[in-house]
Amino acid sequence: MESRESLEFREKYREIVLTYLKQQDEGVLYNCEKLTREAMEKQISPEEIVNLHRAILEEYDTELPEYISSSFDVLLEMMVGYGLAYMEHLSLRTEQQALRREIAQAEDMQKMMMKSDLPKVTGLEVGAVSVPMRQMSGDYYNFMQEGDDKISVTLADVIGKGIPAAFSMSMLKYASDNYSGSAKTPSEMLQNLNAVAETNIDDNMFITMFYGLYDTSNHLFEFASAGHEVGLYFDAKTRSFTDLYARGLPLGIDPNATYRGFEKAVAKDDMIFIMSDGVTETRTADGFIEREDLIAVFEERIDLPPQKLVKEVYDHLCKMQEYELRDDFTLICLKRV
Incomplete structure (x- = not known):
């Protein structure tokens, strides 16, 4: 069962895609930046977004050409590898931020000791x-x-x-x-x-x-x-x-x-x-x-x-x-x- 946060994200993404397909308004795309940060905070993987995007298109056009639908398999496979690498990047970034905080504390201690x-x-x-x-x-x-x-x-x-x-x-x-x-x-x-x-x-x-x-x-x-x-x-x-x-x-x-x-x-x-x-x-x-x-x-x-x-x-x-x-x-x- 999906979490409430995941369902909220899916609904926001669905609204952006459908609105853009109907209006072609670039102003709608500006909401993507905010939603991207939200996806990162909620740890929603790239492959989840690809699957969501395919589902929205198939809902929007029940006669979606097969080659378009099939092309998502390639994109999905790419995003699986990308997602794993990205999660590793996030983990390393978190460790790096923790290390920087520790170094900053050590720097303050050294300044105090060496003063x-x-x-x-x-x-x-x-x-x-x-x-x-x-x-x-x-x-x-x-x-x-x-x-x-x-x-x-x-x-x-x-x-x-x-x-x-x-x-x-x-x-x-x-x-x-x-x-x-x-x-x-x-x-x-x-x-x-x-x-x-x-x-x-x-x-x-x-x-x-x-x-x-x-x-x-x-x-x-x-x-x-x-x-x-x-x-x-x-x-x-x-x-x-x-x-x-x-x-x-x-x-x-x-x-x-x-x-x-x-x-x-x-x-x-x-x-x-x-x-x-x-x-x-x-x-x-x-x-x-x-x-x-x-x-x-x-x-x-x-x-x-x-x-x-x-x-x-x-x-x-x-x-x-x-x-x-x-x-x-x-x-x-x-x-x-």
């Missing part, structure tokens, strides 16, 4: 911009108070994309928070995090990281790198840039890896730039941006406050790529004032 407020410290101005290429980022940055006079800055990048990279970064974030607070040297911090990464992430995934400690009492910056992008240092007195050189294996490759620490005395108005490869590997029509061209972008904006500076650098590099990020983009600026 890092810019530190407000006497004698130091900080700017930061971080934009994911996809919904979830494989970049992670953080600032932490380390004892009375030191601020730590962390920037890490998972070599990988999407949800696996985001989960790996969340794991590293909690490990980093656990080790912070005791003013460990950058070498010690990377050593500890390397042990965590080597044990807990997949063999085909590893993490680059830059970790620094800024001492606000004497303006000494200590830092170390685990295979991360080389930073930049701006000397305000000479108005020149130099590489903030530091090397080391990425986290998660070798459990016995060691990390060398470096230090830099920061003079008034000097700046430190730390970045992910989404900055250094900006792609132009001629390939990756050259180091000197990247420095020129910084030079043009060097007199801006740090937060405005990093935002304008991001806008410029994004425009160079026709507003299509090819990687997660994170840029941090520290300026002694």
Whole structure:
């Protein structure tokens, strides 16, 4: 026995067909769009509609030519296959919508977990911009108070994309928070995090990281790198840039890896730039941006406050790529004032 909804649909479809056959009014056809959505909601299959259409025509013309009636057998067979494929499509679409909702929830959770407020410290101005290429980022940055006079800055990048990279970064974030607070040297911090990464992430995934400690009492910056992008240092007195050189294996490759620490005395108005490869590997029509061209972008904006500076650098590099990020983009600026 047919359901009430099915009977209502049959009657509406019958009315549209018979009205159109009598009046040939295209205005009647506009009702088909609404009725199509109704058929989808009520899960009425294409082959049901074909059978219904044939029955209506045979009712309309009792002397309907045999070849017309028989042609519906071909259409019906086509619609059976189409209907099965369409139902599969609906099922996949439903699953995709559910997955998108879950990813959106995971994205919100990641933003909440990874949120890092810019530190407000006497004698130091900080700017930061971080934009994911996809919904979830494989970049992670953080600032932490380390004892009375030191601020730590962390920037890490998972070599990988999407949800696996985001989960790996969340794991590293909690490990980093656990080790912070005791003013460990950058070498010690990377050593500890390397042990965590080597044990807990997949063999085909590893993490680059830059970790620094800024001492606000004497303006000494200590830092170390685990295979991360080389930073930049701006000397305000000479108005020149130099590489903030530091090397080391990425986290998660070798459990016995060691990390060398470096230090830099920061003079008034000097700046430190730390970045992910989404900055250094900006792609132009001629390939990756050259180091000197990247420095020129910084030079043009060097007199801006740090937060405005990093935002304008991001806008410029994004425009160079026709507003299509090819990687997660994170840029941090520290300026002694």
